Amino acid sequence: MRLLLLDSPPGVEQFAEWLSGADGFEILTARDVQTAVKTLVDEEVEAVILSVSFSERGTDITTILDYCEPGNPSVLLVLEHLGDLDEFGVATNDTVEDFVIKPLTAEMLWARLGLIRRRRNNILLPRQALLAALPDLMFRISRDGTYIDYHFPSPEQAYVPGKELEGARIADVMPPDVAKAFLDMIQEVLEVREARLLEYDLPSVDGLHAYEARIVPSGAAEVLTIVRDVTERKRMDKELRAAAEVKQAFSSAVVKAQEAERQQLSRELHDGVGQILLVHRMDAEWLANQAEPAPLREAAESLCSSLDNTLETIRNLAMDLRPPAIDDLGIGSALETLVQNIGRRSGIDCQVEIQIDATPLDSDISVTLYRIAQEALANAIRHSRCRNIKVSLSLGQENLELQVRDDGIGFDPLRTSAATCMGLVSMRERAELVDGRVTIESGANQGTCVKVSVPVRPI
Numbered sequence: 120m121r122l123l124l125l126d127s128p129p130g131v132e133q134f135a136e137w138l139s140g141a142d143g144f145e146i147l148t149a150r151d152v153q154t155a156v157k158t159l160v161d162e163e164v165e166a167v168i169l170s171v172s173f174s175e176r177g178t179d180i181t182t183i184l185d186y187c188e189p190g191n192p193s194v195l196l197v198l199e200h201l202g203d204l205d206e207f208g209v210a211t212n213d214t215v216e217d218f219v220i221k222p223l224t225a226e227m228l229w230a231r232l233g234l235i236r237r238r239r240n241n242i243l244l245p246r247q248a249l250l251a252a253l254p255d256l257m258f259r260i261s262r263d264g265t266y267i268d269y270h271f272p273s274p275e276q277a278y279v280p281g282k283e284l285e286g287a288r289i290a291d292v293m294p295p296d297v298a299k300a301f302l303d304m305i306q307e308v309l310e311v312r313e314a315r316l317l318e319y320d321l322p323s324v325d326g327l328h329a330y331e332a333r334i335v336p337s338g339a340a341e342v343l344t345i346v347r348d349v350t351e352r353k354r355m356d357k358e359l360r361a362a363a364e365v366k367q368a369f370s371s372a373v374v375k376a377q378e379a380e381r382q383q384l385s386r387e388l389h390d391g392v393g394q395i396l397l398v399h400r401m402d403a404e405w406l407a408n409q410a411e412p413a414p415l416r417e418a419a420e421s422l423c424s425s426l427d428n429t430l431e432t433i434r435n436l437a438m439d440l441r442p443p444a445i446d447d448l449g450i451g452s453a454l455e456t457l458v459q460n461i462g463r464r465s466g467i468d469c470q471v472e473i474q475i476d477a478t479p480l481d482s483d484i485s486v487t488l489y490r491i492a493q494e495a496l497a498n499a500i501r502h503s504r505c506r507n508i509k510v511s512l513s514l515g516q517e518n519l520e521l522q523v524r525d526d527g528i529g530f531d532p533l534r535t536s537a538a539t540c541m542g543l544v545s546m547r548e549r550a551e552l553v554d555g556r557v558t559i560e561s562g563a564n565q566g567t568c569v570k571v572s573v574p575v576r577p578i
Contacts, residue, residue, distance in 0.1 A: 120143055120144055120145070120165045120166055120232075120236060120239075121145045121147060121162065121163060121164050121165045121166075122138070122144050122145065122146055122147065122164075122165070122166050122167075122168065122232075123147045123148070123149065123155070123158055123159070123162075123164045123166070123167045123168070123192070124146060124147070124148050124168050125148075125149055125155055125167060125168065125169045125170060125173045125183065126168070126169075126170035126172055126173050126197065127170070127172045127173065130170050130172055130173075130197075131148055134168060134228070135148075137225035137228055137229070138228070143236075144232075147162060147164065152174060152179045152182055152183060155173075155183050156182065156183065156186050159183070159186045159187065159192075160186065164192045165192050165193065165239065166192050166193045166194075166195065166232070166235055166236075166239075167183075167187065167192050167193070167194045167195065168195050168197060168228075169183060169184075169194055169195070169196055169197065170196075170197035171196070171197065171198055171199060171203050172197075172199065184214050184215070187214040188214060188268070189213045189214055189216075190216065190239070193216045193217075193235045193238070193239060194214050194215050194216050194217075195216065195217050195218065195219065195231055195232070195235060196215050196217070196218040196219075197218070197219055197220075197221065197223070198218055198219070198220045198221070199220070199221055200220060201220060204218070216235065216238075217231060217234070217235065219231055253272065254272055254347065255272070255345050255346060255347045256269070256270065256271055256272070256277070256345070256346040256347075257269065257270040257343065257344065257345055257346070258270075258284075258343070258344040258346070259337065259341055259342075259343055259344075260289065260301075260305060260341060260342050260344055261340060261341045262305065262306070262309060262340045262341065263288065264288045264289040264290060264298070264301065264302050264305065265286065265287070265288050266284040266285070266286070266287055266288070266289075266292075267341060269284050278292070278293075278321055279292050289301050289302060290302075293321075294321070294322075297319045297320075297321065300317060300319060301317065301319075301332070304317045304332075304334055305334060305342050308334045308335065308336050308342050309336055309339075309340070309342065312336050313336075314333060314334065314335040314336075315333075315334050316331060316332070316333055316334075317331070317332040317333075317334060318330070318331055318332075318349075319332070327350075328348055328350045329348070329349050329350045329353045330346055330347065330348055330349060331346070331347050331349050332344050332345070332346045332347075333345045333346075367551065367552060370548060370552060371552045374549065374552060375483075378441070378486055381440040381441045382440070382441040384440055384441075385436075385437040385438075385440035385441035385442075385443075386437075386441075388433050388436055388437040388440070392433055393430065393433050393434065393437070396426055396429055396430050396433060397430065399426055400423060400426040400427065400430065403419055403422040403423045403426055404419075404423050406419040406422075407419035407420045407422075407423055435460070438456070438457075438460065439493075442456060442457065442489070444456055445482075445485050445486060445489055446482070449479060449480065449485070450475075450480060450484075450485040450488055450489060450512070451473040451475055451512060453485070453489055454471060454473065454488075454489065454492055454510060454512060455471050455473060457489070457492065457493060457496070458470070458471040458496070458508075458510050459471075461496050461500070461508075462508075465500050467499075467500065467505065467506065467507070467508055468506060468507045468508070469496075469507075469508045469509075469510070470507070470508070470509045470510070471509070471510045471511070472509070472510070472511040472512070473511075473512050474511070474512065474513040474514065475512055475513065475514045475519070480519075480575070481553075483552070483553055484519065484553050484573055484575075487549050487550065487552065487553050487555070487573065488512070488519065488521050488571065488573065490549055491521065491546045491549055491550065491557065491569070491571050492510060492521060492523055494542050494545060494546055495523035495546065495569040496508065496510070496523060497542070498542050498543075498567075499523065499525040499527060499567065502527070502530075503525045503527025503528060503529070503566070503567060504527050504528050505525035505526050505527030505528075505566065506526060507525065507526045508523065508524070508525045509522075509523075509524050509525075510522070510523050510524075511524075514575065515572075517574060517575060518555075518572045518573060518574055518575060519571075519572070519573050519574075519575055520570070520571070520572055521569075521570070521571040521572075521573075522568060522569065522570050522571075523568070523569045524566065524567070524568040524569075525566050525567055525568075526566045527566055527567060528563070528564055529561040529562050529563055529564055529565045529566050529567050530561050530562075530563075530567065531561070531562070531563070532559040532560075532561055543557075543559065546569070546571075550571055550572075550573060553573050553574075554573065554574055555571060555572055555573030555574065556571075556572055557569065557570070557571050558570045558572075
């Protein structure tokens with residue numbers, strides 16, 4: 120332990136003699152207050168034995184204590200009598216860790232230093248190590264904005280040097296707008312007795328830096344402020360948001376291009392191929408009515424039946440690609456047709472409940488809801504082994520709410536992965552493109568409910 124002895128020359132000699140037989144002490148001395156202060160600043164002193172006999176002026180004792188922090192170094196005050204505590208103004212000084220009253224013996228001194236050493240090893244040093252490991256700046260600040268104490272992990276992180284903070288106020292150090300925000304927040308924290316978070320910017324040699332200050336009450340009239348430089352995090356967040364926006368814009372463009380192609384292909388199937396097949400169907404029917412003998416008529420009738428099946432297939436393909444009802448009659452009518460068709464094809468009892476009026480909605484939202492319902496219904500038919508499916512569409516205060524519920528075997532949504540559940544991923548991505556969200560509620564033998572919520576955007 121590096122120990123600074125501050126006493127009259129006879130006292131220093133006596134202390135040095137007593138400590139000469141003790142292991143683990145490196146003795147430093149000082150002749151006057153200036154030398155003592157320089158030693159405290161320049162050397163890593165762990166403990167100070169400060170005798171009131173070191174100086175006849177109480178202000179000198181106070182000056183030395185001003186260069187000590189609580190526990191760093193530990194201060195053992197040596198008094199002539201108990202009244203010295205008040206006479207030298209150290210009765211309420213937080214930096215004084217312990218005191219002894221003369222006359223002293225070597226055993227008494229060793230016992231006191233032993234207590235200080237154990238206290239440092241068990242409490243102070245671990246606490247200092249913890250502070251050193253934290254990347255944050257810490258300040259104790261009084262109600263009026265005066266800095267009481269501070270901790271910097273490194274001097275480079277400080278907005279101003281630590282010595283300039285001693286006794287200074289926030290308004291003396293910070294820009295006016297930041298100082299006002301701090302003072303207002305300190306008053307609020309002390310009033311409500313709850314932590315608050317303050318974000319602010321400060322200029323630096325390499326540009327503007329962003330900070331977050333967590334302010335918590337510490338006593339009746341002071342706060343503890345933990346400050347972190349979040350410039351790099353803010354920069355990365357901004358880059359991630361920009362990348363996400365680019366990705367979303369690209370995905371939106373891809374989806375719109377796909378929907379445009381589907382709409383065009385649906386129209387070509389319905390208006391082009393469908394009309395051609397319909398003409399052929401009429402010709403085949405005419406031929407069946409005119410054909411003789413019977414084998415030729417039966418062949419014509421078989422052709423009519425085959426063309427009917429082909430026309431049905433073309434209509435279903437056109438509906439799956441882009442049902443005209445979305446654009447002509449709205450999402451409600453399109454969902455009713457979708458559910459009826461799927462119920463007819465699958466044999467599952469499918470019900471639909473539409474609780475919105477026929478007000479036209481934004482095309483992107485209508486298509487999104489339709490595609491998600493289409494995917495959810497397909498998943499229920501393929502995987503759930505359900506007997507009943509219900510689709511509902513309702514209007515909340517600000518959002519459209521779509522639900523697709525089945526009574527099947529269910530699954531654990533938390534144990535699914537993107538690789539095995541591309542349909543769920545696709546539904547979520549589609550909803551995000553219109554600022555919506557998809558939630559899945561399911562469990563073993565509890566069925567599955569796909570819930571979609573998107574903000575209303577009328578045309």
